[in-house]
Amino acid sequence: MSYTITDRQQAVLDELKAFHFDKCPSIDWEKETSEPFSKNTAGPNEKIWIDGERNFNTKFLSKIPGVNKLVHAYYRYKQNRGKKADKLIYQKWEENYPFAKSMIEGELDSWRTAVRRFASFPEKCGLAKAYSLHMYDENIAECDVYLHAFEDIIPAKIEKVTKRGKIRYHDMPKTNRFDLYEKHVYSCLNKVVNDLFAVLPCEIIFMNGVIDSYNSPHPILSTVVNRNYHKQKRCPKRTMEQHQRHFVIFKKRSGFYPLKRVYSPQGLFKEEG
Numbered sequence: 240m241s242y243t244i245t246d247r248q249q250a251v252l253d254e255l256k257a258f259h260f261d262k263c264p265s266i267d268w269e270k271e272t273s274e275p276f277s278k279n280t281a282g283p284n285e286k287i288w289i290d291g292e293r294n295f296n297t298k299f300l301s302k303i304p305g306v307n308k309l310v311h312a313y314y315r316y317k318q319n320r321g322k323k324a325d326k327l328i329y330q331k332w333e334e335n336y337p338f339a340k341s342m343i344e345g346e347l348d349s350w351r352t353a354v355r356r357f358a359s360f361p362e363k364c365g366l367a368k369a370y371s372l373h374m375y376d377e378n379i380a381e382c383d384v385y386l387h388a389f390e391d392i393i394p395a396k397i398e399k400v401t402k403r404g405k406i407r408y409h410d411m412p413k414t415n416r417f418d419l420y421e422k423h424v425y426s427c428l429n430k431v432v433n434d435l436f437a438v439l440p441c442e443i444i445f446m447n448g449v450i451d452s453y454n455s456p457h458p459i460l461s462t463v464v465n466r467n468y469h470k471q472k473r474c475p476k477r478t479m480e481q482h483q484r485h486f487v488i489f490k491k492r493s494g495f496y497p498l499k500r501v502y503s504p505q506g507l508f509k510e511e512g
Contacts, residue, residue, distance in 0.1 A: 256475075
């Protein structure tokens with residue numbers, strides 16, 4: 240008797256390895272600290288109508304008194320509306336400036352706040368149980384991602400349907416489960432890296448994938464990701480493996496093995512020094 244995986248089950252399996260496809264909007268913190276326009280000059284919204292009025296003065300209709308007065312009143316009205324809009328833009332920039340400046344200067348509390356507010360991976364319960372963000376300096380971040388355990392996230396049985404429409408549950412082969420978990424782990428970490436580069440001004444991320452609890456962590460993947468060399472590929476494993484420092488032990492028949500050591504800024508730069 241032939242069976243096919245149900246659409247519902249296939250959607251669950253696909254979701255486990257597709258976190259990296261979800262993009263997070265990038266924030267240019269240097270731009271956020273730049274003044275949107277000079278406070279003592281007309282802003283962009285007001286300037287549009289100032290220029291419009293100036294152009295109108297060169298046209299024939301501006302010579303007709305009644306039309307001239309009506310059109311100028313309209314332009315002045317629009318200029319005042321634009322001026323109010325520009326004032327709100329500038330006030331918002333002034334309010335956000337201290338936070339943007341602290342991001343550039345590398346304040347850890349601000350970095351953590353930015354991740355909570357702007358990154359999308361913390362909202363995805365299926366991606367990880369928790370994460371821990373640290374900062375070495377204003378260019379280097381270190382992140383430990385506490386992944387869901389293999390037994391908790393990868394289904395042991397697959398829902399299938401017969402030609403007659405009856406639902407059956409079959410055991411998923413162990414090697415298939417390990418293969419899916421490997422893709423899941425790489426997709427999760429790839430997503431976290433992409434989000435961190437999108438919302439933080441750092442250039443290097445020390446990324447560790449960890450299983451088990453915070454008090455008893457077991458790292459299974461450690462990598463150093465450089466923004467300049469981070470080119471997103473369709474396959475998250477290839478995306479992460481393209482970086483020079485990448486440490487993982489994975490076997491098709493037994494899965495990930497705990498690592499005895501991981502990359503860390505303190506240890507790596509001490510060795511290079």
